[in-house]
Amino acid sequence: METSSLVIAVDAMGGDYAPDSVIAGVKLAEQQHPDIRFLIYGDEPKVRPFIEKYRLDEGRYDFIHTPDYVASDEKPSVAVRSGRKSSLWLAIESVKKGTASAVVSSGNTGALMAFSKLILGTMPGIHRPAIVTILPTRKSECVVLDLGANAECTARNLVEFAIMGEAYCRAVLKREKPTIGLLNIGSEDIKGRDEIRQAAQILKTSPLADEFKGFVESDDIATGAVDVFVTDGFTGNIALKAIEGTARLMASLLKDVAARSLLSKLGFLLALPSLKQLKKRMDPGRYNGAMLVGLKGISIKSHGGADAFGFANALNVAVDTVRHDLVGGIAKQLDGLKFLEEETEK
Amino acid sequence: METSSLVIAVDAMGGDYAPDSVIAGVKLAEQQHPDIRFLIYGDEPKVRPFIEKYRLDEGRYDFIHTPDYVASDEKPSVAVRSGRKSSLWLAIESVKKGTASAVVSSGNTGALMAFSKLILGTMPGIHRPAIVTILPTRKSECVVLDLGANAECTARNLVEFAIMGEAYCRAVLKREKPTIGLLNIGSEDIKGRDEIRQAAQILKTSPLADEFKGFVESDDIATGAVDVFVTDGFTGNIALKAIEGTARLMASLLKDVAARSLLSKLGFLLALPSLKQLKKRMDPGRYNGAMLVGLKGISIKSHGGADAFGFANALNVAVDTVRHDLVGGIAKQLDGLKFLEEETEK
Numbered sequence: 224m225e226t227s228s229l230v231i232a233v234d235a236m237g238g239d240y241a242p243d244s245v246i247a248g249v250k251l252a253e254q255q256h257p258d259i260r261f262l263i264y265g266d267e268p269k270v271r272p273f274i275e276k277y278r279l280d281e282g283r284y285d286f287i288h289t290p291d292y293v294a295s296d297e298k299p300s301v302a303v304r305s306g307r308k309s310s311l312w313l314a315i316e317s318v319k320k321g322t323a324s325a326v327v328s329s330g331n332t333g334a335l336m337a338f339s340k341l342i343l344g345t346m347p348g349i350h351r352p353a354i355v356t357i358l359p360t361r362k363s364e365c366v367v368l369d370l371g372a373n374a375e376c377t378a379r380n381l382v383e384f385a386i387m388g389e390a391y392c393r394a395v396l397k398r399e400k401p402t403i404g405l406l407n408i409g410s411e412d413i414k415g416r417d418e419i420r421q422a423a424q425i426l427k428t429s430p431l432a433d434e435f436k437g438f439v440e441s442d443d444i445a446t447g448a449v450d451v452f453v454t455d456g457f458t459g460n461i462a463l464k465a466i467e468g469t470a471r472l473m474a475s476l477l478k479d480v481a482a483r484s485l486l487s488k489l490g491f492l493l494a495l496p497s498l499k500q501l502k503k504r505m506d507p508g509r510y511n512g513a514m515l516v517g518l519k520g521i522s523i524k525s526h527g528g529a530d531a532f533g534f535a536n537a538l539n540v541a542v543d544t545v546r547h548d549l550v551g552g553i554a555k556q557l558d559g560l561k562f563l564e565e566e567t568e569k
Numbered sequence: 570m571e572t573s574s575l576v577i578a579v580d581a582m583g584g585d586y587a588p589d590s591v592i593a594g595v596k597l598a599e600q601q602h603p604d605i606r607f608l609i610y611g612d613e614p615k616v617r618p619f620i621e622k623y624r625l626d627e628g629r630y631d632f633i634h635t636p637d638y639v640a641s642d643e644k645p646s647v648a649v650r651s652g653r654k655s656s657l658w659l660a661i662e663s664v665k666k667g668t669a670s671a672v673v674s675s676g677n678t679g680a681l682m683a684f685s686k687l688i689l690g691t692m693p694g695i696h697r698p699a700i701v702t703i704l705p706t707r708k709s710e711c712v713v714l715d716l717g718a719n720a721e722c723t724a725r726n727l728v729e730f731a732i733m734g735e736a737y738c739r740a741v742l743k744r745e746k747p748t749i750g751l752l753n754i755g756s757e758d759i760k761g762r763d764e765i766r767q768a769a770q771i772l773k774t775s776p777l778a779d780e781f782k783g784f785v786e787s788d789d790i791a792t793g794a795v796d797v798f799v800t801d802g803f804t805g806n807i808a809l810k811a812i813e814g815t816a817r818l819m820a821s822l823l824k825d826v827a828a829r830s831l832l833s834k835l836g837f838l839l840a841l842p843s844l845k846q847l848k849k850r851m852d853p854g855r856y857n858g859a860m861l862v863g864l865k866g867i868s869i870k871s872h873g874g875a876d877a878f879g880f881a882n883a884l885n886v887a888v889d890t891v892r893h894d895l896v897g898g899i900a901k902q903l904d905g906l907k908f909l910e911e912e913t914e915k
Contacts, residue, residue, distance in 0.1 A: 408803055408807065440810050441807045441810040442813050443814070444811065444814055457762060457804070460754040460786075461807055461808050461811075464788040465807075468787060468791035468792065468812075469791055469811070471791060472707055472791035472792075473816065476850070476851070480847045481843075483843040483846075486843075490835075490837060490839030490841075493832045493835050493836030493839070494827070494836030495836075496832070496833075497829040498826055
């Protein structure tokens with residue numbers, strides 16, 4: 224094993240189609256990145272057949288046999304007590320030990336977050352880690368967080384998310400000075416919740432004041448009105464799934480249209496090459512790989528239903544965030560949080 | 570003026586394209602419903618030219634000159650003090666007085682809600698009125714509430730919304746025994762907020778226990794997993810606008826696809842009749858007209874950006890809810906709330 228290559232730890236047991244889709248995804252990433260290596264954690268009798276099926280390059284991975292794994296429906300509190308020999312726990316531990324630079328799992332989100340917090344620890348200045356992802360917009364792409372780690376948030380939490388989202392956007396989308404918006408509702412009589420208004424007040428006088436563009440609404444995500452959308456985990460999860468559901472609905476209604484008449488069928492056949500490009504652009508797999516930001520290490524959540532293409536994209540996110548030293552980048556931005564210590568809760 | 574016809578009060582001054590789109594919408598509704606009449610409230614010099622332009626049938630409307638109106642950006646608290654001679658206030662008052670059976674406005678949502686509460690009053694047993702609408706699903710349509718009247722809700726509020734949404738679904742979508750779901754997030758570590766869990770507990774032992782299907786997620790709206798989606802106004806507004814934004818994004822990306830190549834252009838031309846049907850089905854105007862439920866009278870909010878077709882649909886919702894005696898229907902369902910008085914806050 225060459226010591227100079229970047230190593231990604233992989234939990235082969237997490238996700239609806241594991242270990243098949245996980246190992247197939249590793250194979251895709253192996254081809255895309257000739258310079259990265261994999262530490263694969265999983266139950267040998269279950270995983271080995273797929274390693275053979277997809278013919279992983281023997282020089283590019285190490286396999287660690289872990290008979291235990293965390294079920295997708297296991298409560299994180301239970302997993303924390305009983306899952307310390309699981310593939311997920313040991314894969315995360317390899318990041319802590321420095322044998323891997325990042326970990327990727329399609330498994331139980333709550334357990335991934337709980338284990339990552341316990342093993343890697345939270346960055347100084349961050350009260351709550353968050354889940355961040357990239358979504359397609361009319362113009363290009365944007366960053367949204369939190370997607371479900373924190374159902375309820377204080378103003379301080381939201382400000383932390385803004386700082387982490389901004390750093391993520393610089394690193395992954397390569398934007399120089401990303402604009403930031405706080406997700407809110409536009410109804411004239413309420414204008415959102417107290418914590419959102421307070422967070423806006425804090426951001427207006429923060430080092431991010433220039434980048435902060437105030438309140439945005441959830442239809443602004445599709446237009447890409449700002450680069451970074453900041454919200455609590457409940458609201459972010461609701462928006463994300465509403466977007467996914469609508470995209471799937473439109474796709475299936477389009478299929479109905481295509482089948483409606485002979486002319487439609489012919490028409491869609493002619494437009495097929497262009498439609499395929501559209502499908503590729505909107506493919507959820509393309510946006511798979513949500514980082515748990517705010518931890519002292521890189522932990523990436525892949526969608527439970529991810530296929531090989533999706534899992535490979537989550538591995539890409541891991542590679543990108545390691546190469547751009549996202550943890551270091553966020554730590555640097557966190558200096559900007561110091562002004563908060565005097566203003567809000569310690 | 571025949572006394573037997575159903576009368577709808579119209580605020581001609583509210584909305585981005587008022588009074589043009591409002592009067593054009595009244596004309597469409599006049600043609601669709603030969604048996605309804607209109608009470609049109611507005612500033613005569615501004616409204617009269619459109620009444621003439623669209624040639625409203627003189628026997629089908631009364632015009633009430635109201636020089637005052639509520640601006641779209643006016644704070645409801647200010648409007649309540651200074652807007653008592655506005656077209657909006659007087660139109661709602663006509664419902665209270667019984668000269669009209671319902672009121673429709675594309676204007677300021679906050680003012681419409683505040684005025685409606687003050688003038689019409691809240692139904693006994695209802696602590697908070699809500700905004701309810703219909704959205705398209707894979708199979709057909711579903712009911713969603715609250716869409717923005719109440720940013721924060723107690724468990725009791727959510728249970729009230731479930732009761733009102735169920736009655737609305739029976740009346741407008743004609744479902745016999747509508748299924749009900751509480752909007753929540755699926756992240757394994759949190760499973761939503763306290764008030765949602767409490768509301769679920771209450772519904773499980775309520776007269777709606779059979780219809781209540783537990784928690785649903787926001788991507789279940791597109792599939793129509795249940796008939797009635799219940800949530801607080803903040804979350805509902807976020808979900809609604811995420812859906813609208815994504816639908817618009819997909820439509821504009823499709824237009825790009827159509828223009829990409831000669832073959833695509835030809836293909837889309839051939840599929841045009843089928844695509845038009847899809848566009849019609851997903852047209853936001855088709856779903857325009859959100860009822861303010863929980864009031865002792867029918868008050869309908871039309872989208873601020875509604876065109877004539879959209880406004881006519883909001884008028885249709887007014888007609889439908891009057892004909893199905895929705896207020897009476899909800900009052901009857903509210904008997905089912907009595908069991909709550911012992912269980913929760915009074």
